[in-house]
Amino acid sequence: MEIVEGIKTRRSIGLVKPDPVPQELIEQILEAGTYAPNHFRTEPWRFFVLTGEGRNKLGNVFEEITAAKFEDPNSEDNQKKIEKAKKNPLRAPVIIAVGVEPSERKNVIKKEEYAAVNSAIQNMLLASHSLGLGAIWRTGDICYHEKVKNFFGLSEAGEIVAFVYIGYANMEAPKVKKTNFKELTTWID
Secondary structure (H helix, E strand, O other), X not given: OOHHHHHHHOOEXXXXXXXXOOHHHHHHHHHHHOOOOOHHHOOOEEEEEEOOHHHHHHHHHHHHHHHHOOOOOOOHHHHHHHHHHHHHHHHOOEEEEEEEOOOOOOOOOHHHHHHHHHHHHHHHHHHHHHOOOEEEXXXXXXXXXXXXXXXXXXXXXXXXXXXXXXXXXXXXOOOOOOOOHHHHOOOOO
16 A cells, blocks of 8 residues: 555554454554654654453453543443443454653653654554554543553553553544645744
């Protein structure tokens, strides 16, 4: 797939089949992430691949976080919300949780560490697309929760910035209308 065409045709695929994804493809996706630009070559990304029972373990963390939000977690309505949160990691056969561990070097700007990790995630999404897989970048409040950080063993400075759900698409890629770049660009001569 030609790169510009890949960029233009990649879409978030939120509905995937439960079929397993070969480890070789997952490794290609991870490797693509490591080719993102990163100032001072700090390589601030950390990858955590969850498959099988690993997804249930993350679901247990999501359950605990969600239950703690409610004054009455045992109400029928809240129980449904808690159960949904617990099952969220089962929406795809593979989740790659992507974390950032910012360098402590004085010359490194923390925002640039996040930018590097976000670039790695985009590389991973494009690699997934090029390999015939569907992927979606998910976050939300739960992503940044302290219990999630602890589950993945990140440092005090680190945090999870994305859950990339990956599998074989079980939906048509959505059509999107993009704003023409001309409307968002100022040329300065």
